[in-house]
Amino acid sequence: MFNALAINEERVLALAGLFQASALAHQLANEGRCDDLALDASLASVFRIDAPSVIGVYGNVSGIRLGLRTLIGQLDENSRDMSVTRMVVTVMRLERSLAHRKDLLDDLQQGIVAAKRQVDHFGLSSPQVFSRLAGLYTNTISTLRPRVMVTGNPQWLQQPALVERVRASLLAAVRSAVLWRQIGGRQWQLLLHRRQCSMLARGLLTGTTLDNR
Secondary structure, eight states: OOOTTSOOHHHHHHHHHHHHHHHHHHHHHHHSOOOHHHHHHHHHHHHOTTOSSHHHHHSSGGGGHHHHHHHHHHHSTTSOOHHHHHHHHHHHHHHHHHHTOHHHHHHHHHHHHHHHHHHHHHOTTSHHHHHHHHHHHHHTGGGSSSOOOOOOOHHHHTOHHHHHHHHHHHHHHHHHHHHHHHTTOOHHHHHHTHHHHHHHHHHHHHHHHHHTO
């Protein structure tokens, strides 16, 4: 019988969304740039609150290809980046703190509705939208503990516009962590079902690669 608490494709997709947004924040902080298509998919997920399916949150599997690759790499001890792993674990813990703060959840919902109006007017990847999402993250998520510590190159982290992109990415990471929890994802599943998670992620990644040849 299928174990409702085991890893399945939907949970892997949500997990890939979390790893992707965290990897984007890490890339931006360390390289001053990131995968723009992946960033668009992660940002778009923030606004898809009522998507009919998990994959609908990200548009399609191709939208989280970076997340699937990152997840596979983190499950492989030989290619793990502990900075990204720590960020993911912290975001998972933040999601638990957020779940008990209805006031912040309400503020987030209202802020996302306001940001959506800017998306409709200026476009998803406009400076105005990044600024609005970064401010929303600062006023809500960053008031909780534990705080996400993003380390990187001071050259980039001293640029306000880039810091806004980092914070917007972290907001997208929290959105995926909420989704992961909503569909039954739990942190201990990664330990008990590590191999299954890697196999499912590889299968999804192979599928999207074949679809986009």
